[in-house]
């Protein structure tokens with residue numbers, strides 16, 4: 516059966532970034548709703564962007580350790596399709612958000628220098644819809660442009676896959692390294708932010724090349 520790798524392009528900040536996505540064969544775009552980050556968008560901009568996203572592309576809101584009130588405020592004003600929890604949210608917190616807000620949860624697990632990942636499979640498998648492995652590098656965690664050691668991917672991914680949880684990979688992915696990642700490992704999807712920017716702005720050419728390189732491997 517032909518493979519199809521999920522692709523999420525994250526950190527959209529302007530409605531024109533979405534124009535550049537419209538012709539791309541991607542699955543999701545992400546909006547940074549974490550306060551005080553370089554790519555953080557206001558509620559107004561988030562709403563404007565999501566309203567332009569084609570139906571075939573999911574709009575993902577990226578949050579880190581949000582309160583229940585904050586989550587509810589975002590989803591009340593912005594029609595998000597998924598919530599990406601990029602902090603240290605407990606299984607109980609994931610469960611509560613999923614139940615009370617009714618939106619699928621992507622839980623980010625951070626991979627440290629030793630290749631160890633946060634998050635016990637047994638505790639999270641029943642309360643999340645997908646897992647995203649990202650580099651734990653840097654004090655801010657997320658959007659760092661840093662890769663983690665890929666050698667551990669099979670042993671990190673396998674226990675989730677056995678529970679039927681799709682695992683996506685992020686952290687320092689760009690058009691020059693994504694084909695190798697997708698070719699080497701059986702993963703559900705890839706997610707990038709810094710790697711498709713030039714001078715801190717989304718670069719339509721890099722986004723298109725990133726997608727093309729993934730789809731070329733899918734078609735090998």
Ligand SMILES: O=C(O)c1ccccc1N[C@@H]1O[C@H](COP(=O)(O)O)[C@@H](O)[C@H]1O
Nearest residue numbers: 525657658659660686687706707708709
């Ligand atoms: O992109 C950000 O600025 C960001 C801020 C806070 C939390 C998460 C963030 N981004 C997520 O991190 C991954 C990896 O980013 P990068 O490709 O290494 O720059 C990205 O795909 C987003 O999901």
